[in-house]
Amino acid sequence: MADCDHDCSSCGVEGCGEREEMDLRAYLNQASSVKKVFGVVSGKGGVGKSMVTGLMACAAAKAGQKTAIMDADITGPSIPTAFGLKEQLVACEYGLVPAVTRLGIDVVSLNLLIENETDPVVWRGPVIAGVIKQFWTEVWWNEEDVMFIDMPPGTGDVPLTIFQSLPLEGIVVVTSPQELVGKIVEKAVKMANLMNIPVIGLVENMSYIKCPDCGQIIRPFGESHIKKLAVQYGIPHTAEMPIDPQLAHLVDAGRIEEIQDNPLEKFTKEIL
């Protein structure tokens, strides 16, 4: 159109080709590069999504990959705690510099930017979505082989922004055994399909307990449905994680990287 000022935010002309082609993607800055990006999602909070993100990052780093974590769970960030990170982030000429864990994982989280980590983040969705775009664009992601994004739970505004604006290779869905029998996995798969992003992995957390004395495996929630669901939705990789008090202790103590038998080592290597 002749009088188009190319500012789609203030124009409501219907059927405008320019707006239909509007680019929602966020771009890395020139000093950054990230080869593969995986989103870790869940239907609701507390099912172990951050735990899975952390363990996958540990497995990737141990496999020799330059690894990054973007903590996009802005209102409930738990990645810094799991890795024992406390120092505030600083900026350099290329942008914000991620914190570095003992295994060399680059981490960016809002908790490393606010002064008091117990302060609640009372921001509306669009503001949070803007912060996540800034985490992609204004951070110096230095030659990362792989990035794991700890996504906010659910299928709301913020996960939608991430799906639309970041170049996700695929997503990993984390569930509890109870959720596997419900509709949560189906919802996550349908949302990813709508966005043309493949669901490449399904993790059932807290699926069993191993007796510390005799090694017997107890399934408090009955037999797992994970394999059946993976076949039903065409998800290529699956993993089951036990309820493990030792793991919970390491995470609480900021020492997740000291895990000896990482339950997601094989799963992560398959996906990378």
Ligand code: ADP
């Ligand atoms: P989410 O990111 O989905 O909100 P978290 O990863 O923060 O969930 O996990 C919630 C709590 O449950 C944390 O205290 C975590 O240490 C604990 N937890 C998660 N998975 C396990 C597990 N497999 N065994 C023991 N504790 C776990």
